[in-house]
Amino acid sequence: MRAFLPLNFGTDTASWVAKGKIWNTPAGAKATRVFEIYRYDSESGRGPRLDVYHIDRGSCGPMVLDALIKIKNEIDPTLTFRRSCREGVCGSCSMSIGGRNWLACTQRIDDIEGSIRIFPLNHFPVKKDLVVDQRHVLAQHQIIQPWLKTAKPAPEGEWLQSPEDRVKLDGYYECILCFSCTGGCPSYWWNGDRYLGPAVLLQAYRWIVDSRDEATGQRLDTLEDPFRLYRCHTIMNCTKTCPKGLEPAKAIARIKAMLVARQH
Amino acid sequence: MTGTAAPTPRIPIAPHMQVYRPTLTMVMSIMHRLTGTALYAGTVVFVWWLVAVAAGRVAYETFLDVFGSVPGLVVLFGLTWAVLHHALGGIRHLIWDVGRAHTYPWREYLARANLIGSLTLSATLWVVFYPW
Numbered sequence: 001m002r003a004f005l006p007l008n009f010g011t012d013t014a015s016w017v018a019k020g021k022i023w024n025t026p027a028g029a030k031a032t033r034v035f036e037i038y039r040y041d042s043e044s045g046r047g048p049r050l051d052v053y054h055i056d057r058g059s060c061g062p063m064v065l066d067a068l069i070k071i072k073n074e075i076d077p078t079l080t081f082r083r084s085c086r087e088g089v090c091g092s093c094s095m096s097i098g099g100r101n102w103l104a105c106t107q108r109i110d111d112i113e114g115s116i117r118i119f120p121l122n123h124f125p126v127k128k129d130l131v132v133d134q135r136h137v138l139a140q141h142q143i144i145q146p147w148l149k150t151a152k153p154a155p156e157g158e159w160l161q162s163p164e165d166r167v168k169l170d171g172y173y174e175c176i177l178c179f180s181c182t183g184g185c186p187s188y189w190w191n192g193d194r195y196l197g198p199a200v201l202l203q204a205y206r207w208i209v210d211s212r213d214e215a216t217g218q219r220l221d222t223l224e225d226p227f228r229l230y231r232c233h234t235i236m237n238c239t240k241t242c243p244k245g246l247e248p249a250k251a252i253a254r255i256k257a258m259l260v261a262r263q264h
Numbered sequence: 265m266t267g268t269a270a271p272t273p274r275i276p277i278a279p280h281m282q283v284y285r286p287t288l289t290m291v292m293s294i295m296h297r298l299t300g301t302a303l304y305a306g307t308v309v310f311v312w313w314l315v316a317v318a319a320g321r322v323a324y325e326t327f328l329d330v331f332g333s334v335p336g337l338v339v340l341f342g343l344t345w346a347v348l349h350h351a352l353g354g355i356r357h358l359i360w361d362v363g364r365a366h367t368y369p370w371r372e373y374l375a376r377a378n379l380i381g382s383l384t385l386s387a388t389l390w391v392v393f394y395p396w
Binding site: 250 | 276278279283284285293357361366367368
């Protein structure tokens with residue numbers, strides 16, 4: 001099911017997306033795929049637009065990132081996007097692809113039917129084309145102090161952890177901070193100025209459950225706030241859109257449970 | 265003073281609700297809110313009924329005339345569904361809040377059970393208790 005609202009919905013006219021350029025079909029292509037890609041250049045003096053590209057699937061790699069690189073190399077060098085590792089570990093190429101957020105490098109072209117619509121991460125301010133401004137969400141990440149905090153004197157070697165305690169980090173330490181979940185969270189769309197969002201809260205949980213960390217109480221104090229934590233209404237978009245298969249909603253549920261448990 | 269300040273550029277926000285593919289759990293979240301809101305209006309109906317019972321035969325017959333009519337019955341059935349849907353939604357949220365059923369496909373089953381359960385229960389109650 002596609003989104004049921006028109007593309008230009010709401011009163012924020014600066015964010016409306018105009019029809020863009022339709023780039024020519026490549027000559028001699030056997031199987032073409034249509035890509036509709038969000039374009040915005042602050043220096044053009046114009047608002048965002050949706051350009052249409054036709055890609056020869058026969059001479060393109062399997063992933064959406066391959067198509068983006070092909071467009072940049074062969075059709076339109078001005079197309080701007082972040083990418084680095086091309087194997088799902090750096091988190092740079094997260095974007096809205098076919099109505100959900102995923103890493104362009106791990107999203108197969110053939111798994112999407114029809115024309116493939118690509119937008120920057122939902123509700124992030126746009127810097128250029130598919131590159132978003134992450135300053136706000138990174139500042140929120142700093143609030144939860146994502147590092148080991150200890151009171152005890154540092155040991156001679158490493159801070160040790162039992163295998164049982166290490167297992168508690170599974171499903172949480174793998175987060176690559178691509179912010180697919182945060183971009184897909186309706187609560188973050190409406191209250192992102194104060195709500196920390198699923199990615200940051202999952203990171204918060206990762207440090208709360210770390211047996212080596214000694215600031216658990218302080219961390220929970222930081223989160224005990226109507227907006228920072230409790231704007232999560234378990235909509236589950238975060239868990240569904242995580243390209244690493246993690247469960248931010250579960251991490252948030254666990255934090256809420258810990259806040260209740262410590263009152264008794 | 266030299267020159268004029270450039271107008272502050274209005275940075276666009278990437279499209280969100282307009283382009284996000286609706287998910288079942290997302291729609292269920294909206295329905296939980298809608299049924300919750302509908303229950304506020306439903307409370308007025310309930311209070312009307314209580315007052316009508318207390319006020320006597322004439323007032324009660326007026327209530328019966330309004331809610332015995334076809335539009336009235338539709339409202340009452342809608343309220344039955346809203347109560348049950350919201351109640352089952354509350355249980356769904358309790359299950360998620362204790363950390364269960366977050367994985368695929370259980371989260372989808374839970375959302376579907378909420379919807380199918382509320383519709384089935386409402387229909388059953390009316391079939392059983394309404395003097396057809």
